[in-house]
Amino acid sequence: QTLFLAMVDQGVSPDVVTYNSLIHGFCSSTQWEEAMKYFKEMVDGGILPNVVTYNSLLSGLCKVGRMEDAQTLFLAMVHQGVTPDVVTYTSLIHGFCNSTQWEEAMRYFKEMVDGGILPNVITYTTLIQGQCSVANWREATRLFTEMMDRQISPDVVTFNILIGTLCREGRVEDAQRFLEMIIQRGEEPDIFTYNTLMDGYCMVGQMDEAKKVLESMVGKGYKPDVVSYNTLINGYCRSKMTNEAMRLFEKMPGNGLTPDIVTYSALLTGLCRAGRFMAAQEILSDMLGLCKNKC
RNA sequence: AUGUUAGUUUUUCGCG
Numbered sequence: 001q002t003l004f005l006a007m008v009d010q011g012v013s014p015d016v017v018t019y020n021s022l023i024h025g026f027c028s029s030t031q032w033e034e035a036m037k038y039f040k041e042m043v044d045g046g047i048l049p050n051v052v053t054y055n056s057l058l059s060g061l062c063k064v065g066r067m068e069d070a071q072t073l074f075l076a077m078v079h080q081g082v083t084p085d086v087v088t089y090t091s092l093i094h095g096f097c098n099s100t101q102w103e104e105a106m107r108y109f110k111e112m113v114d115g116g117i118l119p120n121v122i123t124y125t126t127l128i129q130g131q132c133s134v135a136n137w138r139e140a141t142r143l144f145t146e147m148m149d150r151q152i153s154p155d156v157v158t159f160n161i162l163i164g165t166l167c168r169e170g171r172v173e174d175a176q177r178f179l180e181m182i183i184q185r186g187e188e189p190d191i192f193t194y195n196t197l198m199d200g201y202c203m204v205g206q207m208d209e210a211k212k213v214l215e216s217m218v219g220k221g222y223k224p225d226v227v228s229y230n231t232l233i234n235g236y237c238r239s240k241m242t243n244e245a246m247r248l249f250e251k252m253p254g255n256g257l258t259p260d261i262v263t264y265s266a267l268l269t270g271l272c273r274a275g276r277f278m279a280a281q282e283i284l285s286d287m288l289g290l291c292k293n294k295c
Numbered sequence: 296a297u298g299u300u301a302g303u304u305u306u307u308c309g310c311g
Contacts, residue, residue: 018299097302161303264307265306
């Protein structure tokens with residue numbers, strides 16, 4: 001905002017992209033009034049909002065589940081002669097999926113296809129995730145096949161969602177097969193892929209396999225992050241292997257990682273459950289000590 | 296010419 005004002009002060013006139021950037025910023029931090037203020041200001045200034053402007057506002061509404069408002073805005077944009085694009089529809093579909101209004105999501109999907117707008121990998125991935133989040137594996141795989149049939153290549157995000165869903169259902173072996181499919185297709189799994197799969201093995205108590213995933217990611221040159229460690233620490237704690245959890249915790253600083261609130265929370269819970277209150281107390285005072293140093 | 300928009304992972308506790 002300050003930069004914006006400075007820019008106006010210097011006599012540089014904002015254009016549609018300037019406004020879009022501001023509006024997007026406010027929308028993604030759910031500062032709705034501010035976003036609308038700039039929207040009005042641009043219209044008053046004679047700058048026509050374009051599809052990006054509307055998409056930013058729309059995705060802001062969709063993210064917080066204000067789907068009635070999103071629909072109203074969608075109609076308004078069409079009314080203003082701005083043609084919705086694949087981003088517009090995908091945002092709406094995402095919003096409806098998140099509020100578990102599957103019928104509406106599919107209605108917009110059809111409308112989009114009928115209107116000659118081609119769904120892309122993000123559209124399909126959004127739909128797949130919508131079905132995965134309500135544990136409708138059949139429909140998820142149907143969509144997965146459909147997208148492949150339409151020559152739309154699933155990407156690593158698509159695979160991560162499928163892997164995460166299988167893991168949550170305890171089907172880690174199947175999840176592992178998807179990881180292999182990514183590699184077979186010549187694509188790169190990312191840190192999300194590995195962390196998700198690791199958590200899958202942790203959830204079924206196969207800590208040896210979880211550890212193998214960590215090792216294979218290191219072997220491929222990926223740096224485990226704080227989430228990787230938290231996942232394994234939590235896994236060891238739940239498998240009552242608190243010594244292993246502690247070992248990992250101690251290795252974090254050496255690997256350039258700072259334990260965060262999640263690390264401490266998992267470890268403290270694990271140690272307390274195991275009745276190791278002395279150890280828990282030590283960890284806690286370490287944490288509080290570090291906290292004081294920073295303040 | 297260039298810049299702006301949509302999808303994915305980990306912990307505890309509480310509430311619904």
